[in-house]
Amino acid sequence: MVLCPVIGKLQHKRVVLASASPRRQEILSNAGLRFEVVPSRFKEKLHKASFATPYAYAVETAKQKALEVAGRMHQKDLRAPDVVIGADTIVAVGAMILEKPVDKQDAYRMLSRLNGKEHSVFTGVAIVHCCSKDISGPGRTLRLTLSSWAPRAHPTDGRLDTEVSEFYEETTVKFSELSEELLWEYINSGEPMDKAGGYGIQALGGMLVEYVHGDFLNVVGFPLNHFCKELARLYYPPRPEDLRRVRHDSIPAVDTFENLSDSEAGGSDPGQSAKGGRGGEQADGDRSQAPRALDAALNGADSRPPFPTGLLELMDGFKASKVLFTACKLRLFDVLKDQGPLQAADVARKLSTCAGRTEQLLGVCAALGLLEKTRRGYGNTEVATLHLVSDGEHSLQGLAEYNDAHVWGVFTRLGLAVREGADQTRGVLGAMEEERLSQNRELTLQFMRAKHSLSKLTAHHVATAFDLSRFASACDLGGCTGILARELAQEYPRLQVTVFDLPEVTELSGGFQRGGRQTERIRFVPGDFFKDSLPEADLYVLSRILQDWPDDKLHKLLSRISSSCRPGGGLLVAEAVAEEEGASRSPRLRTLSAGQPRSPDEHRRLLQRHGFRDVRVARAGDLLCVVLGTRAAP
Numbered sequence: 079m080v081l082c083p084v085i086g087k088l089q090h091k092r093v094v095l096a097s098a099s100p101r102r103q104e105i106l107s108n109a110g111l112r113f114e115v116v117p118s119r120f121k122e123k124l125h126k127a128s129f130a131t132p133y134a135y136a137v138e139t140a141k142q143k144a145l146e147v148a149g150r151m152h153q154k155d156l157r158a159p160d161v162v163i164g165a166d167t168i169v170a171v172g173a174m175i176l177e178k179p180v181d182k183q184d185a186y187r188m189l190s191r192l193n194g195k196e197h198s199v200f201t202g203v204a205i206v207h208c209c210s211k212d213i214s215g216p217g218r219t220l221r222l223t224l225s226s227w228a229p230r231a232h233p234t235d236g237r238l239d240t241e242v243s244e245f246y247e248e249t250t251v252k253f254s255e256l257s258e259e260l261l262w263e264y265i266n267s268g269e270p271m272d273k274a275g276g277y278g279i280q281a282l283g284g285m286l287v288e289y290v291h292g293d294f295l296n297v298v299g300f301p302l303n304h305f306c307k308e309l310a311r312l313y314y315p316p317r318p319e320d321l322r323r324v325r326h327d328s329i330p331a332v333d334t335f336e337n338l339s340d341s342e343a344g345g346s347d348p349g350q351s352a353k354g355g356r357g358g359e360q361a362d363g364d365r366s367q368a369p370r371a372l373d374a375a376l377n378g379a380d381s382r383p384p385f386p387t388g389l390l391e392l393m394d395g396f397k398a399s400k401v402l403f404t405a406c407k408l409r410l411f412d413v414l415k416d417q418g419p420l421q422a423a424d425v426a427r428k429l430s431t432c433a434g435r436t437e438q439l440l441g442v443c444a445a446l447g448l449l450e451k452t453r454r455g456y457g458n459t460e461v462a463t464l465h466l467v468s469d470g471e472h473s474l475q476g477l478a479e480y481n482d483a484h485v486w487g488v489f490t491r492l493g494l495a496v497r498e499g500a501d502q503t504r505g506v507l508g509a510m511e512e513e514r515l516s517q518n519r520e521l522t523l524q525f526m527r528a529k530h531s532l533s534k535l536t537a538h539h540v541a542t543a544f545d546l547s548r549f550a551s552a553c554d555l556g557g558c559t560g561i562l563a564r565e566l567a568q569e570y571p572r573l574q575v576t577v578f579d580l581p582e583v584t585e586l587s588g589g590f591q592r593g594g595r596q597t598e599r600i601r602f603v604p605g606d607f608f609k610d611s612l613p614e615a616d617l618y619v620l621s622r623i624l625q626d627w628p629d630d631k632l633h634k635l636l637s638r639i640s641s642s643c644r645p646g647g648g649l650l651v652a653e654a655v656a657e658e659e660g661a662s663r664s665p666r667l668r669t670l671s672a673g674q675p676r677s678p679d680e681h682r683r684l685l686q687r688h689g690f691r692d693v694r695v696a697r698a699g700d701l702l703c704v705v706l707g708t709r710a711a712p
């Protein structure tokens with residue numbers, strides 16, 4: 079399919095969508111494009127009458143939106159992106175251009191103009207390819223240290239070369255004859271207010287539409303098919319005669335990263351827009367000019383190495399994590415869930431935080447796809463609503479809190495661990511071991527919240543990786559809050575489940591329980607699986623336990639389980655996936671623990687060494703591998 083190869087070309091490039099439109103983000107995400115969202119601050123105030131056609135206005139607006147983001151990211155030491163995509167959707171009826179209504183009356187005016195008539199929807203798209211010609215060399219990293227958050231003049235020595243490909247798509251739409259009452263009912267739904275022409279064809283607004291001739295997604299806000307053709311034209315291969323090189327020495331300057339708040343940063347001045355004329359429109363509205371530098375880069379004529387996007391992302395990764403942890407710690411996503419969308423100043427007031435830095439934090443969260451920015455302010459994106467609101471069913475807030483409070487510290491001592499071989503985890507978990515979790519209730523709760531939220535992601539996969547219906551009882555060793563026990567009881571109505579964990583854990587597990595009939599078959603038994611007798615069970619379960627123990631402890635535990643397990647009984651082990659022997663596990667799960675990453679085959683051999691036969695291996699999502707062995711007769 080035309081898109082897949084093209085996606086491959088963009089995969090290692092840093093692509094930015096300069097749009098706050100959730101529909102545009104969804105269309106491109108669903109098509110498999112990986113990108114960051116950096117909403118443009120270009121004020122859509124180009125003089126409409128100065129354009130020969132409505133679509134010329136839309137294309138120019140799209141270009142200015144993209145150039146503003148490209149310039150801002152280049153100017154402010156955010157690592158310059160490789161590609162910035164801008165778009166602008168307008169409705170044209172007669173000689174009138176309709177954009178987003180400013181209020182309900184405006185929405186009524188628009189819809190009345192469209193009522194019973196055919197109109198055109200134009201979406202202009204600009205694909206801006208950036209080549210930083212910085213004297214400090216290509217590319218820049220995202221510097222989010224405190225100093226860079228302080229206001230400071232930051233003249234850029236370098237120049238941002240951009241090469242723009244632009245096009246537009248037209249779709250014809252006809253409204254039915256609509257009653258005044260229906261129009262107002264639709265207006266009062268609130269749907270029209272952030273949509274061109276005052277309607278959303280993909281939602282309630284679809285009821286107004288009699289027919290559509292052309293690309294439906296173009297009406298929604300992004301002509302995906304035309305975009306794919308454009309990318310295919312650009313990358314397979316660009317034709318020199320189609321290329322038009324535009325150099326932007328006059329990218330609108332912005333003062334400092336600090337001053338990029340809405341209230342302070344004016345939009346870029348159209349007068350500073352790209353040099354170079356507006357070429358004549360081709361019949362299909364397609365005015366592609368692919369970038370020459372891109373052609374050279376793609377065909378090896380460029381002597382410079384490819385831009386190290388992945389490496390820079392690795393270098394910057396910790397900053398993004400810290401931004402996420404800080405936002406979670408401030409309960410930002412909870413505030414926006416209950417009271418959003420909010421302007422930055424209102425968020426700062428509610429969080430009692432510094433307005434300027436709150437604005438920056440919100441901006442970076444938007445760039446990370448955690449927030450979306452509209453004219454009404456900042457709101458949670460879907461992923462934030464699902465996983466970052468503290469009381470959500472799938473919340474990972476606990477994991478963020480624990481990583482920030484403890485794992486972060488572990489990784490700051492990585493050098494020591496590497497030099498001295500000491501297990502820095504013991505420096506944190508060890509502290510928990512030595513001082514016993516009971517002496518640090520808050521630490522225990524943070525640990526349990528983290529494990530609870532992570533286990534929720536995989537509990538169902540672990541419980542269903544194999545058919546466990548032949549077992550009447552199970553014991554989840556180190557089962558913590560009982561999230562896996564609950565899934566097992568839910569999946570196997572006959573199964574009695576015991577959660578066996580340290581006393582200071584089981585005494586706090588009550589706060590994590592939810593109602594439901596399956597809880598009648600779950601019990602919590604305090605104990606230490608290295609010291610105390612294990613509860614009797616047909617099936618023993620170890621989920622994310624082995625990874626945390628050095629080999630000597632691990633063999634001791636497996637030996638105790640093997641001795642407790644009757645012939646025909648089972649051992650179910652779920653551990654982070656290590657693809658091949660000795661490979662390091664996905665960093666997102668590694669906590670510098672004393673355990674070794676093990677491949678499925680290594681786990682298989684481990685169980686066989688401790689008397690388990692018929693060892694089978696399965697995957698639980700992309701996080702864990704699950705191994706089930708049956709205890710052989712001695």
Ligand SMILES: O=c1[nH]cc([C@@H]2O[C@H](COP(=O)(O)OP(=O)(O)OP(=O)(O)O)[C@@H](O)[C@H]2O)c(=O)[nH]1
Nearest residue numbers: 097098099101166167273274278279297298299
């Ligand atoms: O049927 C539909 N028609 C239009 C839309 C949405 O309307 C807006 C169009 O506005 P604009 O192009 O200015 O884009 P913004 O949302 O303001 O975001 P930018 O940051 O890119 O300016 C757009 O969101 C369409 O998706 C619709 O949803 N249905």
